[in-house]
Amino acid sequence: MPDLLTGRQKQVLDFIRQHIEKEGLPPTVREIAMHFGFASPLSAQLHINALSKKGFITKTPLKTRSIKVVGLRTTEGRSIPVLGTIRAGKPIIALEEIESHITIDKTIFKNKDAFALRVKGDSMIESGIFEGDLVIVKPEKEPLNGSITVVLIDNETTIKKFYREKEKVRLVPANKALKPTLLNLQDVQIIGKVIGVIRKL
Amino acid sequence: MPDLLTGRQKQVLDFIRQHIEKEGLPPTVREIAMHFGFASPLSAQLHINALSKKGFITKTPLKTRSIKVVGLRTTEGRSIPVLGTIRAGKPIIALEEIESHITIDKTIFKNKDAFALRVKGDSMIESGIFEGDLVIVKPEKEPLNGSITVVLIDNETTIKKFYREKEKVRLVPANKALKPTLLNLQDVQIIGKVIGVIRKL
DNA sequence: AGTTAAACTATACATCCGTATAGTCTAAAA
DNA sequence: TTTTAGACTATACGGATGTATAGTTTAACT
Structure with missing residues (x-):
């Protein structure tokens, strides 16, 4: 049984996917926060961590724009x-x-x-x-x-x-x-x- | 007639292309410098500027990892x-x-x-x-x-x-x-x- | 009623990044 | 010989970036 996403997490995942589609690059933490109107970058970060823990994305620590949507772009x-x-x-x-x-x-x-x-x-x-x-x-x-x-x-x-x-x-x-x-x-x-x-x- | 690249510029372009292929992300200025053993990030920056001026790549100012290789299959x-x-x-x-x-x-x-x-x-x-x-x-x-x-x-x-x-x-x-x-x-x-x-x- | 979890704010820090200024070295062109 | 251009070093600045600490709010579950 795959881990389920909360509504907000799904929205964030979709934004990341969309950003990669449109800009050709994954967004930064703050670009995600800005899109959803978050006042703190941590709000976005927490969703990123959750998505990563549930296996929907991968990322390299400390590396800018390193989010990869699992099953996209490489396996696309x-x-x-x-x-x-x-x-x-x-x-x-x-x-x-x-x-x-x-x-x-x-x-x-x-x-x-x-x-x-x-x-x-x-x-x-x-x-x-x-x-x-x-x-x-x-x-x-x-x-x-x-x-x-x-x-x-x-x-x-x-x-x-x-x-x-x-x-x-x-x-x-x-x-x-x-x-x-x-x-x-x-x-x-x-x-x-x-x-x-x-x-x- | 297309602008011709110098040897070094071609090497840099090749590295950028390769980095996108392998990592799924374009490199940062400093990652390019590090790969070629440059002591200064400006060395890489100058090559980037030249490649951009000659139309081989495009980039968004002030944006990290925003280099795009012109003509490289982004996504069909x-x-x-x-x-x-x-x-x-x-x-x-x-x-x-x-x-x-x-x-x-x-x-x-x-x-x-x-x-x-x-x-x-x-x-x-x-x-x-x-x-x-x-x-x-x-x-x-x-x-x-x-x-x-x-x-x-x-x-x-x-x-x-x-x-x-x-x-x-x-x-x-x-x-x-x-x-x-x-x-x-x-x-x-x-x-x-x-x-x-x-x-x- | 108490606990837990998701979602978010406010602030901050060290590092990373693009860019800039100033200067060196080398080889080819004028 | 002087000039020009490519390639590079050393250093630095301001803003961007990933991450962290501490705390708030709201709804759901026990």
Whole structure:
């Protein structure tokens, strides 16, 4: 059970977080006090001590602006590449194919080697994956049956539900208008498993 | 043509950059001096002034640790709050209701006041919004007809397609199993428009 | 009623920090 | 040869900063 914050402590923590966001630097003790209208810097200091004791922030004694919000800034976002296309062959993430980079939340998408891929087609609409969405892909060679995977067939990427059947692979779309396909294992290159979806409306 | 740096200035700039990377904070004047073995803090200060004049760094006068390296990735991610519940009344983002914070890509979700909300229920499955998804909400009081909005009815949040009809509001789910509802304008509190969806699989 | 804890005021201290003044040394440019 | 500029030393000032001591107020719990 995590230590709970009092209302005021939550406010202070949020101000610190906001200050780092906006100014790019954590506030000083007095800047916190000033923001809340405290007459004494100790008022802010006590909240800092409490937040530190409860593990929400860390700080280096005697060092100015040394407050760090746990889980922020260092552990915050991760930059992953957005791939335009994926070509057959060895290096999955070919530098030439990197369209851009996006920042995703480390705590939500933990995989370090993940990358993003823009969805083409509507093979997965019943699983809530639409054309234009970004899927977060975790490279994986042997996905579990039923998981949504990215596979490469004849230099084209498709997203389907994956079922291994002996030396064959069944690829099932989540779209009643489309039919499952059964392919030989050596004819498909398994890229990875879809671990997330990001859609901009 | 950019101003060129002297050897020493480049060393100082490198140290500043490295310090930000490693410690998460820019160094103080004296920390720079100490690293290079300077006996006087002015030695470091002069380099800082030169780097600032040449446009490689910026700083706020009289403010401790305020050096910023120009062009260094500050954060392409933005931290937004994830709300547990939304209560009727004035402040949409009640501090007490912040469950956690997530980092989203600034370039994708540009709105500064956005927040995230975890989806409960299956009223929007046909629009690819499932239970457990995080929706990114941009606060807005008068959404366009047809846009996916978050509204508050009797202290409960729901996500529906929004249609304004005179003094009434039609809320249309994207789920054939559910029926549209027609409500008086004063009985609903419009929270905002859904601008994005994040799903973890 | 007594105790505890959170929240805050008032004041103070030693150190840290950005900045300033004055001057030294060295090497390249005029 | 004189000048100029980069790099640095020695010392110091005023304000900012983290921290400390002592005490007040308010609400919650025993």
